[in-house]
Each structure stands twice: as structure tokens, then as C-alpha cells.
Amino acid sequence: MTTSxxxxxxxxxxxxxxxxxxIDLGVAYGxxxxxVGVAVPIVFGVGATGDSASLAVAVVLAS
Structure with missing residues (x-):
């Protein structure tokens, strides 16, 4: 039996x-x-010290 x-x-x-x-652009920009909203507070929260406690606090506050 053949089917088309x-x-x-x-x-x-x-x-x-x-x-x-x-819609695709909106999703990508979102x-x-x-x-960026998560990364920027982490970067500025740690600062120049690079302290691991500061990094942990920044990650908790950003989420």
C-alpha cells in the first residue's frame, strides 16, 4: 500500500x-x-577584596 x-x-x-x-528578541533580551541582574551585583558586591564571604553574601542577595 502506498501513501502520498x-x-x-x-x-x-x-x-x-x-x-x-x-518575540525571539524579547525572550533573548529578557x-x-x-x-546581568545577577552578575552585576555579584561583581560589585565582592569588590576588590575577593573575599569568599562577600561573594557568598552577594550570591544570596542576588537570588
Whole structure:
């Protein structure tokens, strides 16, 4: 028994592509903002001393 291949879906319109791209950018920028929001307090919280206790406090406060 032979079966015919499924019919291909029509290509997305330019509006749908732009919308999907905007959503992708929003997700990427959101993830970057969270990472920067965690990393910056840790870096500035430790400071020049590099004390492990300061690092632990900064990690706890950032999360």
C-alpha cells in the first residue's frame, strides 16, 4: 500500500515572521537582563577584596 506525502504548509507571511522575530528578541533580551541582574551585583558586591564571604553574601542577595 502506498501513501502520498503530506501536503506542505503554506509559508508564513512577512507579518508573522516579523512578529516571531520580535518575540525571539524579547525572550533573548529578557534572559540577558536576568543574567546581568545577577552578575552585576555579584561583581560589585565582592569588590576588590575577593573575599569568599562577600561573594557568598552577594550570591544570596542576588537570588
Amino acid at each position: 506525502p503530506p501536503v506542505a504548509a503554506p509559508a508564513a507571511t512577512i507579518g508573522r515572521r516579523v512578529g516571531a522575530f520580535a 534572559m540577558a537582563a536576568v543574567l
